[in-house]
Amino acid sequence: MKVTRISALALSLAAAPVFAADLDLSLTNNSAKGQVNFFGAQNDIQLGAGYTYRDSRRHIGNLDFHAQGRTSIGNLPTTAGVGLKGVFYDERRYDVDGGAVGLGGFATVNVPDVPGLSFSGSLHYAPTILSFGDSDDMTSLELRGSYRVIRNAEVFAGYRYLNTELDFAGSPDINLDEGVLAGIKIFF
Numbered sequence: 001m002k003v004t005r006i007s008a009l010a011l012s013l014a015a016a017p018v019f020a021a022d023l024d025l026s027l028t029n030n031s032a033k034g035q036v037n038f039f040g041a042q043n044d045i046q047l048g049a050g051y052t053y054r055d056s057r058r059h060i061g062n063l064d065f066h067a068q069g070r071t072s073i074g075n076l077p078t079t080a081g082v083g084l085k086g087v088f089y090d091e092r093r094y095d096v097d098g099g100a101v102g103l104g105g106f107a108t109v110n111v112p113d114v115p116g117l118s119f120s121g122s123l124h125y126a127p128t129i130l131s132f133g134d135s136d137d138m139t140s141l142e143l144r145g146s147y148r149v150i151r152n153a154e155v156f157a158g159y160r161y162l163n164t165e166l167d168f169a170g171s172p173d174i175n176l177d178e179g180v181l182a183g184i185k186i187f188f
Contacts, residue, residue, distance in 0.1 A: 026183030028160060030055045035176075037064075040187075041079045041108070044069065052177055057092035060162070060176055068107065073109055080107040085124040085140055087162065089176055096166060096174075098133020100126030102140055116148035128167075136167040144181075152187040 021043075024035040035050035048067045052060040066083030088099035102124030111117040126138040144158030160178040 006166045020188055022185055022187045024050075024183065026156075026160075026181045028177065028179035028181045030179060031177050033160075033181075033183075035062075041068070041070070046058055046081055048084075055178055058089065060087065060089045062087050073107075075112075077110045077112065078107055081105050084120065085122075086178075087126075087138055087140060089164070091174065091176070093181065094166075094174065096134040098135035098164070100131040100135050100138035100164070102126035102130070104140070116154070118146045118148075120144045120146065131164075132166070133168075134166050135164045138162075138164045146185070154185045154187075155183070156185065157182045 019147075020038055021040040022037050022057045024033075024037070026033045026035075031052055031054040033050060033052040035048055037046060037048040039046050044067065046064065046066045048062075048064040050059075050062045050064075050149040052062075054060070063086040064083070066081035068079060068081035071078050071080055082105040083103075085102045085104060086099065087102065090097040103126070104122065104124030106120065106122035108118055108120040111119070122141070124138075124140045128136050130169045131137055139161070142158065144156045146154045146156040148154040158181050160177055160179060160181050161175070163173055163175050165171075165173045
């Protein structure tokens, strides 16, 4: 079964350039994540899908859908989006699974004085009504600093936080994924 999941992920990532705008690979100390976004920053919508494997036998999938556009914050060129992030997880250690559809958005701010430097952040929250399975709510936060080293690739570092509260009485929150991250993004 494990070989099948890895093979399916490898085939999906190998086929990504055919239909994707960018491929994002990131690592924390305890997890690895692959994310494919289907449209570039110049499009009016953004659709993406991702998969995270955490070393405690935790599998997390996500689907993203946002309306996006270009704007500015002060005099800094910015791409911003508002929309939905669906997160689905299977946690083997606590024998729980579930997910949520969070409302929120993202912004990427470019620094014109330092070509290639940008900062981005995303925040999504799902209350009880938008959560299912063993989840009672969910919060997803990611902050990054990126530097485009060549025209079609950038490196980044940042912080990722994905938390859910379980719907059992007296149960603790679970940090599905949390930590300092580093990675690369390849543009097609």
